[in-house]
Amino acid sequence: MEKQDILKIGDHKFNSRLFLGTGKFNDLDIQSRAVEVSGTEVLTFAVRRLNLENPHEPNFLERLDLKRYTLLPNTAGATTAEEAVRIARLAKASGLCDMIKVEVIGDPRTLLPDPIETLKATEILVNEGFTVLPYTSDDPILARKLQEVGAHAVMPGAAPIGSGLGILNPHYLRFIIEEAKVPVIVDAGVGSPADVAYAMELGADGVLLNTAVSGAKDAVLMAEAMKLAVEAGRKGYLAGRIAKKRYASASSPMEGLVESLEV
Numbered sequence: 001m002e003k004q005d006i007l008k009i010g011d012h013k014f015n016s017r018l019f020l021g022t023g024k025f026n027d028l029d030i031q032s033r034a035v036e037v038s039g040t041e042v043l044t045f046a047v048r049r050l051n052l053e054n055p056h057e058p059n060f061l062e063r064l065d066l067k068r069y070t071l072l073p074n075t076a077g078a079t080t081a082e083e084a085v086r087i088a089r090l091a092k093a094s095g096l097c098d099m100i101k102v103e104v105i106g107d108p109r110t111l112l113p114d115p116i117e118t119l120k121a122t123e124i125l126v127n128e129g130f131t132v133l134p135y136t137s138d139d140p141i142l143a144r145k146l147q148e149v150g151a152h153a154v155m156p157g158a159a160p161i162g163s164g165l166g167i168l169n170p171h172y173l174r175f176i177i178e179e180a181k182v183p184v185i186v187d188a189g190v191g192s193p194a195d196v197a198y199a200m201e202l203g204a205d206g207v208l209l210n211t212a213v214s215g216a217k218d219a220v221l222m223a224e225a226m227k228l229a230v231e232a233g234r235k236g237y238l239a240g241r242i243a244k245k246r247y248a249s250a251s252s253p254m255e256g257l258v259e260s261l262e263v
């Protein structure tokens, strides 16, 4: 029987390794169908998009059967550690989840994370008992330091958020993955199923994406493609790819063939 391949983040366990962002869907029906076919178990959303004062006010999560998903609130909109911590505390006080995706943006044009503020916020929130998943750049040293202060996963970007550029620096991503003691979830910038499969083949533990699905011509079909890409990439990684060689090696070896023909 096939062994179960479970992803563990803190005390949370998941069968699916695809995390979906919910921020960019315009059509709630398409969103819920895309979420369904993606097989995801984790949905992330910006806390500032919810009206926490009045949880009954209609919001973009209302069409989903939320009992089936783990909600991963994120601190989108924060530009300092202080803001991120405040947003995280608000999410916890509203009973959303003990997990928080720390997102502290350092530049409005590239939307790259601020490494210093991200590290600060991560340390504070870990000490307050959150399960913390920081969105980070593809810097292996920062990924290490985030783990040293207790991050429960690290989420390096493949490329700038919403760019669809795919994995810009597989080499550094591999450094992060090789050294990681916690799950590595590639977050942001993937554009296609090929990017996602590549991330998983490199050894990432999961992928978080939004734009590649919400912006696709057929978002539902793309969500299914992403599910399959995560699964294919993961299996490919576990199976172990062949080494790359400079020269050919024949698929049908000729050795022994002449003798047998001569008989």
Ligand SMILES: CC(=O)[C@@H](O)[C@H](O)COP(=O)(O)O
Binding pocket: 021, 023, 076, 103, 135, 160, 161, 162, 163, 164, 187, 188, 189, 190, 208, 209, 210, 211, 212
């Ligand atoms: C860090 C961040 O905001 C990402 O999680 C984003 O939500 C998804 O990025 P893409 O839209 O590029 O997939």
